Amino acid sequence: MNELTADVLVAGGGPAGAWAAVKAAEAGASVVLADKGYLGTSGATASAGTGVWYVEPEPAARETAMASREGLGGHLADREWMARVLDQTYANMNELAEVSKYPFPVDGDGRQIRRGLQGPEYMRRMRVRVRRAGVRVLDHSPVTELLADGSGAVAGAAGYHVREDRPFSVRAGAVVLATGGCAFLSKALGCDVNTGDGALFAAEAGAELSGMEFSNAYAIAPAFTSVTKTAFYSFATFYRSDGSVLEGAGSRRGRSVIARTLLSEPVLCRIDRATPEEQRAMRLAQANFFLPFDRQGIDPFTDLFPVTLLAEGTVRGTGGIRIAGADCSTTVPGLFAAGDAATRELICGGFTGGGSHNAAWAMSSGTWAGRGAARYAAGLGGRAAARPVRALGEAGVRPSGPAAGGHAEHVAAVQAEVLPYDKNLLRTGDRLAAALASLDGTWRELRGTLREDGAGVVRARSAAAMAAHARWMYNAALARTETRGMHKRLDLPEQDPAQRRRLVTGGLDEVWTRPEAGALAVAS
Amino acid sequence: MIEVVSADRCVQCDVCIKVCPTDVFDRGPDGLPAIARQGDCQTCFMCEAHCPTDALYVAPFSGPAPAGSPHTDEAALAGAFGEYRRIVGWGRGRTPGSRADRNHIFTERLRTAPRNP
Structure with missing residues (x-):
């Protein structure tokens, strides 16, 4: 067992994780970043090209930018969050030009056009910046579960060095989950590392999810x-x-x-x-x-x-871990979420198209989560590593009955309910209910038996994460008895004004969904 | 999926083993990277972009190429090796492809284009 300590642990090395690590380190924290693959190639951004929601700070342009997507998103976004994402994205894109010397294209007047990014170039430069900030980078080292102290506050994580074939743990003051969304191993470009692991870890720690009904994105x-x-x-x-x-x-x-x-x-x-x-x-x-x-x-x-x-799934869908504060904290002390792992409803509501808003959210939420985690860890005043901790992982690592393997069968069972267009994209109450019943059965079985040795823990946990994700998706999709954003119910094709509120979902063995308390949450 | 590792071109630098996000390669007994877990390949082309000697070929399919396919035949593919890295603009003396990026055109078009019903 490789045992490490840090003020801040960042799980995930896509853009959100990279920005979180840089900003936590710049705030004075010691930082470890652990990625399932390789910081620089992992995730949906690294292999793609993307527009970025980069808007000059002119009131009229900003107003147009914010208004343009509110209807598509079903009026579930929040203007305060949109405004701060536009501000933060503008700052970060300018940092990319000035600090990382990102080679932006130039217009006829020689001015850089900072409204797009090419994934390979962007993430290669982010890796350089993360390392120069003094962050310890663990490649091919997926986190597999969170650690919590006696009060339930998150106090680190355990994982597995896949290439060295040995486990590791990081005792940390705070953890940022930037593990991406969940695309169910569909082989959509760059998305096979995104199996919703962070949402499972968060739920095991007691965090909530939001917008899980907005999880039926399909790409041509x-x-x-x-x-x-x-x-x-x-x-x-x-x-x-x-x-x-x-x-x-x-x-x-x-x-x-x-x-x-x-x-x-x-x-x-x-x-x-x-x-x-x-x-x-x-x-x-x-x-x-x-x-x-x-x-x-x-x-x-x-x-x-x-x-x-x-x-x-939720790579382009907007559902994810519910954000509870302006610093991208969750409802669990010591736990922060960023990028696609977090809900993007705050700026997109129930719909996003291409990368533009998602790229902006990744760099903005990563920045806030990194700084927030550094601040939280500093507030522990050096006590962080001394706290007794317990591991929180359940399904796929600590089965309730005699252990067996079989992650591949569980993955296939989950895929059979979430990949078909007539179940997930073309939704009806009957089909959702039948699919959810099947998924509940898969969950019970893997909860009872699934565990695999050595590096197998990674595949077992990914299988459990996908099963949990699918159940949250369909539980929320059944609760939203209308059509809104990307969530289209063929049996309920109209938008219902009474349902203009976000839905919060959670639970593992028993999954629940309820309307978010109060009106639309504000930023702070 | 990744189909070809060219023994002639490969300098055994292990970069592909390191950068593959889904951990497809192992170092083989001969020192060359071996395609150990092809089923995990997500066809993201990142290994091709990072390979400094243009020794890798990713076939354009999400599944394995059938036996006898030209996509597994190094001799038939000569012109394709290094193609993606050249476009990305990595390697000595090249200009980053991002300098010529035109993504903003499509972002703008998507923002203003009429929607299909």
Whole structure:
């Protein structure tokens, strides 16, 4: 066992975790960052290109930016949080230019255009910055459970060094969960490290989740490939295999038409509405978008190709760990959440499109969570490492009965309920209830038996996390008896003004959902 | 999925073993990176971007390429090695691809474009 201590432990090495680590270190904390994969390549951002919600600090522009998405999100976002994310994102993007020398493109007047980021370049530079800040980085070292002191405050975490094949623990004053959302191993670009682990850890510590009904994001990709870049499909036309146009299909509101058609027949696509200039711009915006086409000899602007929809769950859905304070604290002392692991309802409500808001939220919430965790740890006054602790992990690590393996079967059982379009995307009360009953059965079984030795603990815990995530999703989806944001109920297609409030979900063996107390929460 | 590690190009620097976010590679007995857990490959192309000697080829499929596929044949793929790293703009004497980024065009278009019903 490798035993470490730190003021702040950051779990997760995507953008939110990287910013949290930098800002905690700059606040004077000693910091350990543990990532399931590799800080610099892990997660949904590193392999993609993304716009960023970067808006000049001009009142009219900011007002337009905030107003533009409120309706799409079902009016569940919060103006105070949007304003502070716009402020923080503006500051962080300028830091990327000035501190990390990120090579932004320039306009005709030589001014940098700071409204987008390319994942490989961004995250490579964030790794450099994290290390220069003195953070100890543990790659290939997933956290597997939290540690708590006698009062229930989070006091560190345990994990596993996969490449060294040995466990580790970090005693810490505070923990930031920046483990990403949950895409259920759908092989959507960069998302297979995102199995919702942080939400499971948080729930075991007693934290709450919010917005879990907003968890049915699906991205368009060429069939049999991983590369999702839904924005480019706004230039596409969709066809049936007989060559007729699939009416109503589109990359935005028309995605359910694609899903419904895919249930019974292939859907073909051609990106035939982009001008030559736009075609060139696409190649420059996300280089790997074209790799699957170029390597298969397909010209996506002139050839028809089959498409699929890949589940992005809460990676692009907005549900996640509920935020209780302006410093991205949760309801559990010592526990902070950032990025996709946290709910993004505060700035997006029940819908996000591409990366823009998500990228802004990751860097902003990471900044606040890092600083908040450093402040909390400092407040413990050096007592942090002396606290007696207990490990909080249950499902997948401490089964209630005789242990057995079998994580792969449990994963397959969960995927069978959350990946199909006719269960998760095209929702009805009956189908949700049946799927939830099946998921409850999977949970009972794995809760009773699942444990795997050595590095197997990582897969077992990921399986448990996905099962928990799916149950929270469908419990919340059944509780929201209307259509709002991305949560579309075919049996309840209207928005119900009485349900304009967020839903809080929690629990492990018994899952519950209730409306958030009071009106829309404010920032502080 | 990752299909080819070129023994001719590889300098056994272990970078791919280190950077793979889903831990697909092990160091083989001959010192070359071995594709030990192909099923965990998420086809993110990050290993290709980071490989300093253009020794890796990720086939454009989320599953394994069928036996005999040209995507497993190093000789047939010569032109594809290093393609992604070149576009990302990494390696001596290259300009970062981010300098030519046009993502903001699409962000703007998505913000203003009419929606499908």
